[in-house]
Amino acid sequence: MTPEFSLSETRAKFSMYPLLWAAIAFGFGVVLAQVSGADWRMWLGSTVVLGAIAFAVRGSQAGKYLALFTVLFAGALIHQFQISNVAEDRIKRIYDEGLIASGTPVELEGSLIGLPEPAYDGAFIRVAAGQLTSRKITTSDSGNVRLFVPLDGPEQQSDLTSLDLRSGTIIRTACELLREDQFLNPGVMPRRQLLDQQGIDATCTVKSPLLIEVVERPTWPSPFDLVYEQRARLIEEFRERLSPQAAGVMIASLLGDKHYLDKHTAEVFRDGGTFHVLVISGLHITFIGGLIFWLVSLFTHNRFTQFVIVCGTLWLYTLAVGAEVPVVRASIMFTVLLLGRALYRQGTLLNTLGLCCLILLAWRSADLFTPSFQLTVVSVGAIVGMAFPLIKKLRSIGSWMPTASLPFPPNVSKWLRRYCETLYWCPHAWDIEKGRQTWRARIFKRPLTSLSDGTRGLIAYLFEGVLVSLIVQLWMLPLLVYYFHRVSPISVLLNLWVGVVIAAESFAALLAVLFGQFSASLAIPFAMLTNGLNWLLIEVPRLFSDLGWASFRVPIYPDSGQAVYLIYFLPVAAFAAILYRWDPFALRRPSRSTAISAACIGLASLILASLITFHPYSAPLPDGRLKVAFLDVGQGDSALITFPNGETMLIDGGGRVDYSSSDDDKETFEPDAPRIGEMVVSEFLWEKGYSRIDRLVVSHADSDHSQGLVDVVRNFSVGEIFIGAVPTADSEIAELLGLAARSNIPIRQIGLGESFEISGVRVDVLWPPRPSQPVGSDNNSSLVMRFVFGESAFLFTGDIEKEAESQIVATTPLNATVVKVPHHGSRTSSTQEFIDAVGAKIAVIPVGRRSLYGHPHPEIVERWKSAGVTVKTTGEKGTVAFSTNGTTIEVSTFKP
Amino acid sequence: MSLKSSTTILIVSLLASACAHRLPSDSQRTRANSVTYESAININTATLDELQRIPHVGEKVAERIIEHRETHGPFRRVEHLMLIQGISDKRFRKIRPLVRVE
Numbered sequence: 001m002t003p004e005f006s007l008s009e010t011r012a013k014f015s016m017y018p019l020l021w022a023a024i025a026f027g028f029g030v031v032l033a034q035v036s037g038a039d040w041r042m043w044l045g046s047t048v049v050l051g052a053i054a055f056a057v058r059g060s061q062a063g064k065y066l067a068l069f070t071v072l073f074a075g076a077l078i079h080q081f082q083i084s085n086v087a088e089d090r091i092k093r094i095y096d097e098g099l100i101a102s103g104t105p106v107e108l109e110g111s112l113i114g115l116p117e118p119a120y121d122g123a124f125i126r127v128a129a130g131q132l133t134s135r136k137i138t139t140s141d142s143g144n145v146r147l148f149v150p151l152d153g154p155e156q157q158s159d160l161t162s163l164d165l166r167s168g169t170i171i172r173t174a175c176e177l178l179r180e181d182q183f184l185n186p187g188v189m190p191r192r193q194l195l196d197q198q199g200i201d202a203t204c205t206v207k208s209p210l211l212i213e214v215v216e217r218p219t220w221p222s223p224f225d226l227v228y229e230q231r232a233r234l235i236e237e238f239r240e241r242l243s244p245q246a247a248g249v250m251i252a253s254l255l256g257d258k259h260y261l262d263k264h265t266a267e268v269f270r271d272g273g274t275f276h277v278l279v280i281s282g283l284h285i286t287f288i289g290g291l292i293f294w295l296v297s298l299f300t301h302n303r304f305t306q307f308v309i310v311c312g313t314l315w316l317y318t319l320a321v322g323a324e325v326p327v328v329r330a331s332i333m334f335t336v337l338l339l340g341r342a343l344y345r346q347g348t349l350l351n352t353l354g355l356c357c358l359i360l361l362a363w364r365s366a367d368l369f370t371p372s373f374q375l376t377v378v379s380v381g382a383i384v385g386m387a388f389p390l391i392k393k394l395r396s397i398g399s400w401m402p403t404a405s406l407p408f409p410p411n412v413s414k415w416l417r418r419y420c421e422t423l424y425w426c427p428h429a430w431d432i433e434k435g436r437q438t439w440r441a442r443i444f445k446r447p448l449t450s451l452s453d454g455t456r457g458l459i460a461y462l463f464e465g466v467l468v469s470l471i472v473q474l475w476m477l478p479l480l481v482y483y484f485h486r487v488s489p490i491s492v493l494l495n496l497w498v499g500v501v502i503a504a505e506s507f508a509a510l511l512a513v514l515f516g517q518f519s520a521s522l523a524i525p526f527a528m529l530t531n532g533l534n535w536l537l538i539e540v541p542r543l544f545s546d547l548g549w550a551s552f553r554v555p556i557y558p559d560s561g562q563a564v565y566l567i568y569f570l571p572v573a574a575f576a577a578i579l580y581r582w583d584p585f586a587l588r589r590p591s592r593s594t595a596i597s598a599a600c601i602g603l604a605s606l607i608l609a610s611l612i613t614f615h616p617y618s619a620p621l622p623d624g625r626l627k628v629a630f631l632d633v634g635q636g637d638s639a640l641i642t643f644p645n646g647e648t649m650l651i652d653g654g655g656r657v658d659y660s661s662s663d664d665d666k667e668t669f670e671p672d673a674p675r676i677g678e679m680v681v682s683e684f685l686w687e688k689g690y691s692r693i694d695r696l697v698v699s700h701a702d703s704d705h706s707q708g709l710v711d712v713v714r715n716f717s718v719g720e721i722f723i724g725a726v727p728t729a730d731s732e733i734a735e736l737l738g739l740a741a742r743s744n745i746p747i748r749q750i751g752l753g754e755s756f757e758i759s760g761v762r763v764d765v766l767w768p769p770r771p772s773q774p775v776g777s778d779n780n781s782s783l784v785m786r787f788v789f790g791e792s793a794f795l796f797t798g799d800i801e802k803e804a805e806s807q808i809v810a811t812t813p814l815n816a817t818v819v820k821v822p823h824h825g826s827r828t829s830s831t832q833e834f835i836d837a838v839g840a841k842i843a844v845i846p847v848g849r850r851s852l853y854g855h856p857h858p859e860i861v862e863r864w865k866s867a868g869v870t871v872k873t874t875g876e877k878g879t880v881a882f883s884t885n886g887t888t889i890e891v892s893t894f895k896p
Numbered sequence: 897m898s899l900k901s902s903t904t905i906l907i908v909s910l911l912a913s914a915c916a917h918r919l920p921s922d923s924q925r926t927r928a929n930s931v932t933y934e935s936a937i938n939i940n941t942a943t944l945d946e947l948q949r950i951p952h953v954g955e956k957v958a959e960r961i962i963e964h965r966e967t968h969g970p971f972r973r974v975e976h977l978m979l980i981q982g983i984s985d986k987r988f989r990k991i992r993p994l995v996r997v998e
Contacts, residue, residue, distance in 0.1 A: 105964070105968055105979045107972075135967065135968055135969075136968065136969040150985075153986075155989070156985060174973075174975070174976045174978075174979055175979075176979070207978045207979075207984065207985055208975070208978055208984075208985035208988065210975045210978070210985070210988070211975050211976070211978055211979075213973070
């Protein structure tokens with residue numbers, strides 16, 4: 001073999017999908033810039049120098065690698081430039097630098113982006129800021145702000161309507177802009193990061209539409225208003241004609257407004273791993289784009305006209321559904337794909353994917369680190385790089401007929417060949433082919449069973465669907481575990497089900513709206529069909545939700561163990577590459593060594609997949625120390641205790657306070673809002689690597705203590721539940737107790753005088769005395785527990801008030817090193833005698849950053865401090881964690 | 897009916913329904929309840945006692961109104977009373993005729 005020959009061979013291989021390699025290099029550049037944080041000028045210099053050298057030696061092998069490195073440095077340059085060049089007047093910067101404190105009243109002036117987006121309990125308004133007045137000083141500003149206007153009556157609704165807000169209207173409103181992180185615990189996504197991903201600088205709730213003034217109306221109405229209006233109208237139509245659940249699903253999946261989704265529906269979709277269909281994503285854009293393309297291709301065959309019409313319509317739709325980043329991303333991808341077709345440049349799909357990634361990263365490089373971008377790229381990559389080529393090969397094996405280019409039958413094992421022939425071999429096609437040729441041949445096909453053309457087609461279609469779904473799940477496994485802590489084997493099947501049913505439901509819903517324009521009664525059958533399909537959509541996945549293996553939650557490995565989520569991709573990608581190169585018609589079968597290495601790679605993927613799924617080493621090893629972490633759950637309590645032998649106990653799980661006030665008189669609709677138990681407490685436990693909580697303690701029935709435990713019971717395996725006073729039947733923990741009963745978790749009532757030992761730690765129960773009658777949610781019947789380990793003691797007090805305090809002080813010694821201040825530092829509790837009796841060194845107040853009740857009361861904080869106690873509040877410090885060996889205590893807080 | 901013509905009908909009817917506008921609501925609705933009385937309390941000059949004469953405003957809320965006035969300057973509109981913790985949209989609607997800013 002001559003050197004020239006080998007060179008040209010490499011060249012051919014290299015240029016099959018150059019843009020994919022460029023995109024990968026660009027991505028590495030972005031990571032490099034993020035990690036190193038070097039100045040963008042340095043990257044600019046490297047890019048220019050390397051680019052010049054690469055240009056000088058172009059055509060040579062070295063030139064190609066240099067070009068790749070140039071792209072890498074260009075990626076670093078663009079990323080560094082984007083993150084370091086935030087305009088000085090951006091609201092984001094003003095708040096981050098503390099020029100205006102988050103939560104102080106300001107007057108904001110700016111122009112509307114789009115129309116107000118309706119939600120079930122108000123409206124969201126996006127404003128491009130222009131001016132900000134704070135403390136009598138007005139400055140000009142830039143950045144996007146999301147306002148929420150609660151509307152709970154027709155009066156407010158009509159006030160907002162009469163403002164006649166359109167895109168471009170300049171409004172002024174007094175509000176308290178918020179830009180701050182909440183729930184400062186490890187594992188909880190910082191809110192500012194989330195806002196940055198959504199391109200929003202700050203948010204606020206405008207108490208009333210009366211606070212909004214119109215300063216100036218646009219001289220020319222925006223042509224896009226029509227699009228936004230139609231969207232708002234369709235939302236109204238859906239809500240009017242369909243059941244609340246069906247309307248929620250349709251509004252989310254077709255119109256991109258998630259605010260009408262109800263909690264149970266959303267839960268079913270999350271459990272089944274199919275929530276992505278409720279978020280407008282690549283799937284929708286592909287479906288809708290494909291549909292428009294099909295319609296357009298009925299009328300014209302001019303590829304350029306097709307491109308213009310399809311992309312024009314698609315971008316209008318993108319705009320109408322709010323033009324959020326993931327939708328824009330999907331539309332860019334679709335446009336690139338179609339442009340390739342219009343220009344007769346259909347390269348391999350992998351190359352197109354590379355081009356898309358390059359464009360998307362150049363547009364918003366920081367997206368590389370967002371789950372949404374990663375999930376999109378990985379799933380699309382899995383489909384075009386692994387699923388499609390594999391299906392193409394299987395088809396070619398099954399349907400092979402002798403041709404000039406493929407004269408010999410596929411050279412594969414017998415079982416694979418027979419399997420593919422069962423799915424793809426069509427005897428009629430061969431009959432026709434035989435009649436057309438001048439030669440004659442007999443070929444031997446042995447499908448496992450003979451099927452009619454229709455059945456075979458259907459089965460092949462199903463098989464391909466499952467295969468694509470399986471491959472996508474295989475690739476997404478580490479991402480789904482890392483970001484969502486969920487493994488859903490059932491989603492391989494449910495995705496197909498949900499995809500088909502939701503498409504049918506969408507057509508039915510659109511027909512209902514269409515016919516509703518002519519007559520309301522004409523729409524009824526279609527509305528009923530939609531509701532029926534929606535019922536199927538939700539009830540069928542629910543059948544599986546009780547099966548343990550169908551979908552389960554998993555923790556992640558802490559610290560350096562997280563490398564496993566990246567390493568997993570190596571064998572999987574290698575496996576995909578082997579499949580990609582495999583030629584079923586090659587005259588020589590793959591050599592033995594190739595087969596062995598493929599088997600090893602497959603085995604390695606399997607091992608890594610089970611390491612991720614079953615997380616055998618994720619929980620921290622016991623180190624003989626007693627650890628107590630008080631979580632920042634806003635207003636509410638939650639603390640994790642880790643015993644010296646590694647056993648865990650969770651006291652309370654946080655929750656929202658306003659939860660129970662409104663659910664009695666309203667309709668059955670319960671919105672899908674983020675919950676503390678899931679978003680804060682569960683995330684914290686997963687981040688620590690736990691999947692099991694040995695003991696759960698409910699101090700008392702208030703929702704800011706007990707509500708979050710419902711999610712903990714749902715997401716973790718729980719050993720036992722401790723409860724103080726027996727709650728009344730209609731109390732707020734009924735849901736928790738019902739769930740525990742269904743999951744066969746024993747519930748144990750504990751009370752005054754009880755004492756037990758867990759791994760060398762003595763647990764004394766100091767309150768409440770055992771009541772003979774069930775009591776309601778009463779602060780004074782909170783569980784009070786003391787944990788004594790060597791010389792250190794921790795005292796947990798729930799929400800007890802003066803009455804309980806004085807009785808406890810009178811009956812038992814309760815000295816402790818660390819105390820949880822009763823009732824969030826309210827004035828109802830922490831009497832001087834109680835503080836003296838405890839004699840603590842450190843007092844922790846679990847409380848929100850901005851408490852509705854004014855907790856902690858300054859007087860109480862002062863009272864603890866003047867007794868010589870160090871006071872730490874979770875609202876200020878985030879997680880407050882203690883670790884003790886029995887003699888000395890180490891304290892650490894999330895925020896220094 | 898051929899596929900092509902039925903598709904055309906579908907598209908045309910879709911477009912027709914999209915263009916069928918509803919009548920816009922009367923945006924220039926007069927605000928009957930924005931009339932203020934002569935005796936209305938000026939929230940920019942009122943003392944602590946005077947503020948408490950407004951129904952639904954207690955000592956705490958009155959204190960907050962004065963504190964807000966001191967740190968953020970006089971109220972430009974009566975609606976800005978809603979920036980005070982304790983004055984909700986519902987409560988404000990009740991007291992609106994009884995307060996003024998100048």
